[in-house]
Amino acid sequence: MKASRVTQSLLFKIVIAIILGIIVSFFAPEWLGRFFATVNGLFGNFLGFFVPVLIFALITPAIANLGRGAGKWLALTTAIAYGSTIFSGLLAFVASQTLYPSLLDGLSVDTVADIEEGQLASYFTVEMDPPFAVMTALLLAFSMGLAMTAVPSEILRRGSNQLRDVVMKIIESFIIPLLPIYIFGVFLTMGMNGNLTHTISMLLIVLVVAVVGTLVLLVIQFALAGAIAGKNPLTAFKNMLPAYATALGTSSSAATIPVTYKCAQKNGVSESVAGFVVPLCATIHLAGSTMKITLFAFAVLFISGDTVSFGQALGFVMMLGVTMIAAPGVPGGAIMAAVGLLSSMLGFTDEQVALMIAAYIAIDSFGTAANVTGDGAIALIVNRFTKGKLDREEPEELSDAELLAR
Template sequence: MSFKKLTGSLLFRIIVAIVLGIVFSLFFPEWLARVFVTFNGLFSNFLDLFIPVLIFSLITPAIAGIGRGAGKWLGVTAGIAYSSTVLSGLVAFGVATLSYNWLLGDERVDTLVDIDEGALSPYFTIEMPAPFEVMTALILAFCVGLAMTAVKSDTLHSAARELESVVMKVIKTFVIPLLPVFVFGVFLSMGMNGNLIDVISSFAKVLVLAVVMTVLLVVVQYLVAGAVTGRNPFTALANMLPAYATALGTSSSAATIPVTLASAKKNGVPDNVAGFVVPLGATIHLAGSMMKIALFALAVVHMFDMDVSAGQVIGFILLLGIMMIAAPGVPGGAIMAAVGVLQSNLGFDADQIALMIAAYIAIDSFGTAANVTGDGAIALVVNKLSKGRLRSDKDDEIETDGVLNTSKP
């Protein structure tokens, strides 16, 4: 990787922001720190306004596109992908429940930024009310997306795709470039308020746990695929290692698709099955991302001693599985799509969201690698179920145009 490409990556900029935030917290004057606190307040208010719009604009065309898709086998593949993603979240919930009491112990943080009057408070704030709530956006997206499919409205579908492009432009040119500044402000505030070491040490343990769990997730997926198909799971997994390694380097499911396709074919999956399942999986199968987000979110809940019930967590996981379908195709896109559910279902505030973003991006490539390698397991299962054919009868043809948005991170 060239130096220019390295310094231009979001991961590099996030790491630099974290390091600078920690170092500058040792000597920054209060008046200057309040500039970044003011920016963080404005940026988080903008996210509150923008996230419902993002959810509606990305999920609506995704639902409409799936409705126009390949009939029976698209439904089967989507069902397997969603089930895998949700099960990954439920496993993360179980692991967190069993391990966080001894892994994180009694480590608690009352607040990331303990603001006293006149200390690290913003110079001013601007309220930015959202046009509608997150849940309203999700329900509207489903209703409008399904309705467009039912009435075969090409005009509305085109308009939805254009709105999606506009929102993606905002994400790429405004939200993503400002994330390092946002993260810098959060770590600067944590350092100046004396609770930085506790937060960092606790999250370091969770980062290691998340990496281990994403690897175990892939192994389990291939054990299941091997049991269903009768193939040696370890041989099949070994054939997918080039895709895993490529995803580690690119942090992009889309960029890894050619390698994932070749690896799936090496496992004996026919061209027509691999050519359908792999690009679709790159769009809707994010079990690795789900594992990371769930583990990090539950760590925040534990560390901040938040009153969150098991029912809330399960609801969060079920909704997050849907959000992953529409995660924008930019680095860190999955965590950006999850922000609305983290706020609405778990009650996360802006600083907790920033901590989630920083932790997620720090090991982004491991989640992506788990996602694409899992696509190979799904391809094996779908090939077994369909016996190499992706049609239920002569009228159930594959029409992937308008279905596959393969720009998933």
């Protein structure tokens, strides 16, 4: 019985998909790689279309159901997410100053890897333009949700709750069942491209430091969350592993929202808190990505013979934390949002920016996995402060006709 539950779990399916994707990539024919490149393109385009809708549909009722306390909990969650991101960046700076002089001594960069070189072409693509951008969805959700807490709008509130239920049904019946197939295709095509190995080999040492760094960050986050929420941090972290594994395959915080949501609830976070914190943090909490960007940025500077002072690092990290709030929760979104800061604040040349993008996107998933797992820690903290009761008192159930009559 227990073995059956394990094999049916999403975590098991994702792990198998990753392993099979890597193994099959060694002998798969080109037509198979292109087939999965096509499938991944279609599914990825659908996610790009659906993610803004998902964010709007989940955050709007979550804020509307807060009542007049919405602003307070929104500010608290945002402050925790920003603080976590800044701490992550400073931790990365300390690690770079401590480890790089010995680990990267003698290394230099002569060429810039092109992450798109050798990329498998899909057979066809279907453009799926989203109805609005991610930040538009977030701002619209804030505006609508907060307005509904101040203006009597029971019909709109019930409608937003029903929209949330419809979106969750799409997630549970369509997106989650296809995630293992999508993840298999991601690892299959990356392995067949051949460029991933070359790019990672250039900064393999930094990769190890980044992975260990994100794990240390998660240990600190869950130790604090466990102490505040009165939960066993090891158990809480274990319950978040399906979200971690999903993010490893998708490299998308937004695409992992459904799994993160379920994992947070498994940790005892109420439905209302999880529905509010998880989609919000998928957009504004990128502590893992910040750590990776900082570690790789300082590594590129180090192997290029440049140095960075604490003042420069602090300013860069603080601005990066703000930039991460605006970064879309989709694959590669964090590094693309940070490109401007790399050039303006750290003086990156075009070649250094290209190297940074290539190295980061090739191994983007570890930072994303730390992002979504850390969202679970934030949900525990917010759940403790709100006592799991974000929903305002429910009014008596009335029919639509009665509501319209009022």
